[in-house]
Amino acid sequence: MEPTQAGQVVVIGSGLIGRSWTMVFAGGGFRVKLYDIVQQQITSALEYISKEMKELEKSGMLKGTLNAEKQFSLISGCTDLKTAVDGAMFIQECTPEKLELKKKIFGQLDLIVSNDVILSSSTSTLLPTKLFTGLKHVKQCIVAHPVNPPYYVPLVELVPHPETEPSTVDKTHALMKKIGQSPVKLTKEIDGFVLNRLQYAVISEAWRLVGEGVISPADLDLVMSDGLGMRYAFIGPLETMHLNAEGMTNYCERYREGMIHVLKTFGPVPDFSGEIEQQISQAMSEKTPADPEHLNASQSTGRKSGRRRDIVLSLPHWK
Ligand code: NAI
Structure with a gap:
């Protein structure tokens, strides 16, 4: 069995994303301190993680080479920030998406961390210049935006502040690879990062096509789930172009015009409201009524059928 990794990771915030990150880091063999201001949150997060790891082990889906018991033993909860970050080499912040709150937390960290720890935020929407400008340790700061749930969807978008040291980006990239994630480097910040820019491009054209009466909402979804999405699950749009002709140059020659x-x-840009919203909402609710009972039932049916529909169902919330 692979030994545990040297170095300790701190996860700040033990909600949905913090729990998943904790499992990913422990799966990679790292010791993880899970910090939260609410003790009860930590307690329930640890219970959740223990149960989830056992279930994943039973179904053969546990990540890493250590068994569930060993992975869980690498995790400890903590409600004192200074104790949590003592000796840490990497800190992954996962607190609610509020700029002032995150700025306060990074400000507190700035006062107590060493010069070699990496300070990373899970933020879905806040740009590094908003979060990190003015910090003494700005060179060590980065956004590592996961996709929900990071345990199942490996992509992580790495977004630097203009003053982030290249070595911070490289070290974060290497760490992500080590724990089995699939990191991509953005060279500069941009609203929506990359995943959401692509996602919003698809959503807006889907909205327009339904709004213009070109296709029904159900059939629009089929175009993606039984067509384009199948292709893109394996290769990206640029590689698809390259392979769909005799190379990229040939594709452009043929299809440019x-x-x-x-x-x-x-x-x-659609306004995502009004009649079209109602039409789409009604069509979606015919398939799955929009109440917690049906939404959760749909999720667990998907789980039983092994399709991990929790990933699919989290698509609209990909932030
Ligand atoms: P959440 O609401 O589930 O969890 C937030 C946790 O932070 C809670 O446990 C709360 O007690 C804790 N917290 C609040 N204030 C704190 C403080 N001062 N210090 C330490 N802990 C504190 O939120 P969630 O969904 O896990 O999101 C966390 C971050 O991850 C956000 O920035 C979000 O944008 C990002 N993200 C979320 C995704 C999602 O689909 N939920 C996907 C990708 C990124």
Whole structure:
């Protein structure tokens, strides 16, 4: 069995994302301190993680090479920030998506951390310049944006502050690879990072097509689930172009004009409200009524069928 890794990771905030990160780091063999201001949150997070790890082990889906008991023994809870970060090499912040709160936490960390720890935020939407500007340790700061739930969806977007040291990016990238995630480097910050920019491009065209009466909401979804999505689950859009012709240059020669023609017919940004919203909401609710009972039932049916539909169901919340 692989030995545990040297170095300790701290996860700040033991909610949905903090729990999942904790499991990912422990799966990679790292000791993890799970910090939260609410003791009860930590207690329930540890109970959840223990149960989840045992279930994953039973179903053969536990990450890493250590068994569930060993992985769980690497995790400890903590409600004192100074104690939590003492000796840490990497800190992953997972507190609620509120700028002032996160700034306060990074401000507190800035006063107590060493010069070699990496300070990383899970933020879905807040740009590094908003979070880290003015910190003494800004060179050690980075956004590592996971996709919910990080235990099952490996992508992590690494977004630097303009003053982030390249070595911070490289070390974070290496750590993510080590724990089995799939990190990508953005060279500079941009609203929505990359995943959500791509996601929103798809959502807005889907909205327009339904709104213009070109296709029903159910059939629109089929275009993705039984068509485009199947392809993109294996290779990205650029590689698809390359492979769909005799190389990229040939693809552009063949399809450039057609693509530009179609793209010029795209409409304005939708407002995601009003009649179209109602129409789409009604169509989705026919399949799955929008109440917790049906939504949860749909999720557990998916789990039983082994499709991990929790990932699918979390799609609209990919932040
Ligand atoms: P959550 O609400 O489930 O958990 C937040 C946790 O932070 C709670 O346990 C809370 O007690 C704790 N907390 C609050 N104030 C704190 C403080 N001062 N110090 C330490 N802990 C504190 O939130 P969730 O969904 O886990 O999101 C966390 C971060 O991850 C957010 O920035 C969010 O944007 C990001 N994210 C969320 C995704 C999602 O789908 N939920 C996906 C990707 C990123």
